[in-house]
Amino acid sequence: MSRLAVKLEWLEKDPFINFKLRFEKVERQFLTERELQIIEETSFKVPSTQHIKDLFIFACYTGLSFIDVQELKADHLVKGMDGNDWLYTKRTKTDEPLKIPLLPKAKEIIDKYKDDPDLYESGRLLPLYSNPMINRTLKDIAKVCGIRKKVTFHVARHTFATAITLSNGVPIETVSKLLGHTKLSTTQIYARVVEKKVGEDMQNLMAHMREKSDRAEEVS
16 A cells, blocks of 8 residues: 555555565364264254354364355255265455365265254355354354363364374365465465474384385395
């Protein structure tokens, strides 16, 4: 805006010309597989709490953001070329197309609500709640489950990127496509925090090197 003001001769010079932005690196909060399992195995008597738990779990297995889950319609659920269920939608934030194969846990949650008359009438796949209500409820869910992390709905997206995909060997290029990122560098933020995957890769490397050494000894 300041450069535009100079161009339009509203200002003689840009007052921010020497100002440099500094960005602090923030670690993305995500759930481990064990923490996610605890939430999955915990049931709640209050219907809204159970619904919000289901929405959160669904996002953990699809990587969708709150607004993208909110916008899901029945016609977004299609059969892919492999004969399995996929979600064909787009990111509201960037308008980037999304094609997501449904993991079994995500499909279970969709099937759970497929006979809900209100959802059927509105053409929606899942229940609808406001973001503030969801985050308040997730805070209570985390407390009940003994999870000492600040759990918000967006943590589900980070969990999908780390505990569900990258930690289980899904290539970062595929994860980037599933998340709807326009730049691979955005996805690489998640790769830095997946210590489990780094450890497993190094263990596999050491095993491979041992096998190679054993074969060399046998030949000699």
